[in-house]
Amino acid sequence: MTAWDALAARRAGVPVFAPGHVWLAGAGPGDPGLLTLDALAGLQQADVIVYDALVDPRVLALAGPQARLEFAGKRGGKPSATQADISERLVALARAGHRVLRLKGGDPFVFGRGGEEAMALAAADVPFRVIPGVTAGLAALAAAAIPATLRGVNRAVIFAAGHGADEDFDWTPLVKAGQPLVLYMVMHNLERIAAALMAAGLDGDTPAAVIASATTPKERILVSTLRRISAAAREQKFEPPAIVVIGAIVDLRERLIGETGAVEKDSV
Numbered sequence: 001m002t003a004w005d006a007l008a009a010r011r012a013g014v015p016v017f018a019p020g021h022v023w024l025a026g027a028g029p030g031d032p033g034l035l036t037l038d039a040l041a042g043l044q045q046a047d048v049i050v051y052d053a054l055v056d057p058r059v060l061a062l063a064g065p066q067a068r069l070e071f072a073g074k075r076g077g078k079p080s081a082t083q084a085d086i087s088e089r090l091v092a093l094a095r096a097g098h099r100v101l102r103l104k105g106g107d108p109f110v111f112g113r114g115g116e117e118a119m120a121l122a123a124a125d126v127p128f129r130v131i132p133g134v135t136a137g138l139a140a141l142a143a144a145a146i147p148a149t150l151r152g153v154n155r156a157v158i159f160a161a162g163h164g165a166d167e168d169f170d171w172t173p174l175v176k177a178g179q180p181l182v183l184y185m186v187m188h189n190l191e192r193i194a195a196a197l198m199a200a201g202l203d204g205d206t207p208a209a210v211i212a213s214a215t216t217p218k219e220r221i222l223v224s225t226l227r228r229i230s231a232a233a234r235e236q237k238f239e240p241p242a243i244v245v246i247g248a249i250v251d252l253r254e255r256l257i258g259e260t261g262a263v264e265k266d267s268v
C-alpha cells in the first residue's frame with residue numbers, strides 16, 4: 001500500500017483540488033521531506049502556484065507538469081508585490097477557474113501574512129483551505145538539536161518577530177515570563193533587540209543560538225550567549241533567513257549532540 005492509499009483509507013481520501021479554489025499551504029522550512037502530504041497533493045494538482053521567496057526550489061520541483069509558477073516575493077532589489085496585490089491576484093486566479101496553490105515558507109499563519117490572504121479570500125467568497133506547515137522556529141530548533149521544551153527546563157516557548165511596525169516593542173513582559181524566546185526576522189535588529197532584552201532584565205550569559213537556512217544545504221548553526229550573539233553572528237557572517245533562540249534550552253544541544261555529533265541528518 002502506498003502512503004497515499006494509506007492516507008486515503010484513513011479519512012475521506014486524498015483531498016481533491018477543485019477549480020476555482022485556493023489552497024493556502026505551508027511549504028515548511030526548506031527540506032521537502034518536511035512537507036505535509038496535503039501540501040504535496042496541492043503541488044501535484046494545482047494549475048497555478050503562487051509562491052514566496054522562502055519556498056525552497058526542491059519543494060517547487062514537486063509541482064505537477066501542468067502547474068504554472070508565479071513568484072510573489074521580493075527578489076533582486078525589485079519592488080515586491082504588495083500584500084493587497086497578492087490577495088487580489090489570488091482572487092482573480094480563483095475567479096478565472098484555476099486551482100490556486102498559495103505556497104508560503106514554514107506555516108502560512110505564523111508570521112507569514114497568511115491571515116490577511118485568508119481574510120481577503122473569505123471577503124471575496126472564494127472557497128479556500130488552509131494547510132499548515134512546519135514553521136521555521138520549530139524546524140530550526142530540531143535541526144540544531146535544541147528541544148523546544150523539556151520537562152523541568154521550560155513550560156512554554158515564546159515565538160516573536162524581531163522586526164515589525166512597532167520598533168519600540170516592550171520586551172519586558174516576555175523576559176519576565178522566564179521562558180525561551182524563538183525570534184523570527186531578527187537578524188537586522190539583533191544587536192538592538194539583544195540590548196533591549198538585557199535592559200529588560202535577561203542575563204547576558206543566557207545561552208543563545210542562531211540557526212540560519214535551517215534544513216537547506218546552506219544551514220549554519222552558531223551557539224553563544226545573549227551578550228555575544230550579535231557580534232558573533234556578524235563576525236561569522238550569518239545571513240537571514242535565520243532563527244535566534246535564547247534560553248536554557250540552547251544548552252541541551254550539547255547534551256544531545258555530545259562529542260560524537262550523533263544526531264542523524266540527511267537533508268543538508
Ligand SMILES: C[S@@+](CC[C@H](N)C(=O)[O-])C[C@H]1O[C@@H](n2cnc3c(N)ncnc32)[C@H](O)[C@@H]1O
Nearest residue numbers: 106107110112135136184185213214241242243
Ligand atoms: C516572513 S517570516 C515567515 C515565517 C514562516 N511563515 C514560518 O512559519 O516559518 C520569515 C522568517 O522566517 C524564518 N525562516 C524561514 N525559513 C527559515 C529557515 N529555513 N531557517 C531559518 N529561519 C527561517 C526567518 O526568521 C525569516 O526571517
